[in-house]
Amino acid sequence: xxxxxxxxxxxxxxxxxxxxxxxxxxxxxxxxxxxxxxxxxxxxxxxxxxxxxxxxxxxxxxxxxxxxxxxxxxxxxxxxxxxxxxxxxxxxxxxxxxxxxxxxxxxxxxxxxxxxxxxxxxxxxxxxxxxxxxxxxxxxxxxxxxxxxxxxxxxxxxxxxxxxxxxxxxxxxxxxxxxxxxxxxxxxxxxxxxxxxxxxxxxxxxxxxxxxxxxxxxxxxxxxxxxxxxxxxxxxxxxxxxxxxxxxxxxxxxxxxxxx
Amino acid sequence: xxxxxxxxxxxxxxxxxxxxxxxxxxxxxxxxxxxxxxxxxxxxxxxxxxxxxxxxxxxxxxxxxxxxxxxxxxxxxxxxxxxxxxxxxxxxxxxxxxxxxxxxxxxxxxxxxxxxxxxxxxxxxxxxxxxxxxxxxxxxxxxxxxxx
Numbered sequence: 001x002x003x004x005x006x007x008x009x010x011x012x013x014x015x016x017x018x019x020x021x022x023x024x025x026x027x028x029x030x031x032x033x034x035x036x037x038x039x040x041x042x043x044x045x046x047x048x049x050x051x052x053x054x055x056x057x058x059x060x061x062x063x064x065x066x067x068x069x070x071x072x073x074x075x076x077x078x079x080x081x082x083x084x085x086x087x088x089x090x091x092x093x094x095x096x097x098x099x100x101x102x103x104x105x106x107x108x109x110x111x112x113x114x115x116x117x118x119x120x121x122x123x124x125x126x127x128x129x130x131x132x133x134x135x136x137x138x139x140x141x142x143x144x145x146x147x148x149x150x151x152x153x154x155x156x157x158x159x160x161x162x163x164x165x166x167x168x169x170x171x172x173x174x175x176x177x178x179x180x181x182x183x184x185x186x187x188x189x190x191x192x193x194x195x196x197x198x199x200x201x202x203x204x205x206x207x208x209x210x211x212x213x214x215x216x217x218x219x220x221x222x223x224x225x226x227x228x229x230x231x232x233x234x235x236x237x238x239x240x241x242x243x244x245x246x247x248x249x250x251x252x253x254x255x256x257x258x259x260x
Numbered sequence: 261x262x263x264x265x266x267x268x269x270x271x272x273x274x275x276x277x278x279x280x281x282x283x284x285x286x287x288x289x290x291x292x293x294x295x296x297x298x299x300x301x302x303x304x305x306x307x308x309x310x311x312x313x314x315x316x317x318x319x320x321x322x323x324x325x326x327x328x329x330x331x332x333x334x335x336x337x338x339x340x341x342x343x344x345x346x347x348x349x350x351x352x353x354x355x356x357x358x359x360x361x362x363x364x365x366x367x368x369x370x371x372x373x374x375x376x377x378x379x380x381x382x383x384x385x386x387x388x389x390x391x392x393x394x395x396x397x398x399x400x401x402x403x404x405x406x407x408x
Contacts, residue, residue, distance in 0.1 A: 157335060193391050206275075
C-alpha cells in the first residue's frame with residue numbers, strides 16, 4: 001500500500017511526492033484532499049500547481065456543430081479491415097482510409113495536408129484481435145466439430161457473451177436440442193425488467209451511510225442491519241442477524257451491510 | 261422521470277453512492293441499492309460494473325437466503341480477484357427507487373462459495389443490457405427503467 005495511506009508518525013515527503021503516490025495508487029480523492037491541504041499550508045510550488053490543474057474537476061460545455069456525425073461507414077470499414085491494420089493508427093473518412101501508421105504523429109501529419117469532407121475518425125486497431133488466448137470457437141481455422149454447448153461454454157468462460165449468443169442462435173437454427181444447449185439458452189436469454197408491483201419507495205440512504213461511517217471500526221467484520229440510521233442488529237454471522245430480524249420484523253425495508 | 265422523445269425513458273430515480281465503507285475500493289465507484297426476492301424485506305448495495313460480463317452475488321447473502329447450491333449452469337469466471345468456479349443462477353432483483361417506481365429485473369447471477377464476501381456486482385450481460393439507465397454524477401442520481 002502507498003506510504004501516504006499508512007500515515008507515518010511524521011510525514012517528511014513533499015506534498016507533490018505524496019500526491020504522486022496517491023495518484024499512482026488510484027487514490028484520486030485522497031490526492032485531491034492533499035492538494036487542498038498543501039494549498040492551505042501555502043505551498044505554491046510549480047509541481048503542486050500542476051497537480052492542482054490536473055486533479056481539478058473536468059469541465060463540460062456544449063460544443064461541436066458535428067453532434068450528429070454518423071460513424072457507421074467508419075465502423076463498417078473497421079470490421080472489414082481491422083485484421084490488416086493491427087497495431088496501427090488509422091484515419092478514416094466515411095469508410096475511406098486516409099492514412100495509417102504505427103506512429104500517431106505520422107497520421108496526424110498526413111491529415112494536415114488533406115481536406116477531408118468532415119472530421120476524420122482516428123482509431124488505434126488493437127493488435128490482439130486474434131491471439132493464442134482467443135477461444136478456439138472464435139478462431140475457426142477448420143470446421144469446429146465439438147458440440148455447440150461445449151463451444152458456447154468456452155466463449156462464455158472467456159467473456160465472449162455476444163459470440164456465445166450468436167453461436168447459440170446458429171445451433172438452434174440447425175435444430176440442435178442438446179439439454180446443455182437448452183440450459184445455455186436460458187442463461188443467455190436477454191434479462192427481463194419491468195416496473196415492480198412493490199411500491200415501497202426507498203428511504204433516504206444518508207442516515208444509514210452516516211451511521212456506517214461513524215461506526216465502521218467498532219463493527220468491522222460484522223453484518224449490520226440498519227433502519228434509517230438506527231442499528232437493529234449486528235453480528236459477524238449474517239444468519240444471526242437474519243434470525244434476530246425474523247423474530248422482530250422491522251416495519252420498513254432495512255439495509256443489510258457487511259463492514260470489512 | 262427522464263423522457264426521450266416525450267416517452268418515459270426511466271421509471272425510477274435513486275441516490276447512488278460513490279464510496280461505501282466496507283468496500284475497499286480506492287477510487288469512486290457506483291453503488292446502487294437493490295433488494296433480493298426472499299423472506300426478508302431488505303436492501304443492500306451492489307456495484308455497477310458495465311465492464312463485467314456477468315453479475316455476481318455475495319456468497320454470504322447467497323448462503324443465508326438459500327441460493328448457494330441451487331441448480332444452475334456450472335461455469336468459471338476469471339476476474340481481478342482470481343479464477344472462480346460457480347454456477348449461474350436465475351434471480352429476481354429490484355432496483356429501489358427513492359422517487360418514481362421500483363424496477364424488477366430477472367437475471368442470472370454467478371454464485372461461487374469462494375467469491376470475496378460482501379461484494380455484489382451488477383454486470384452487463386443479461387442484466388444491465390436489459391435496463392435503461394442514466395447517471396447524474398453531480399447529484400449522485402441513478403435513473404433506471406425497463407428495457408424495451
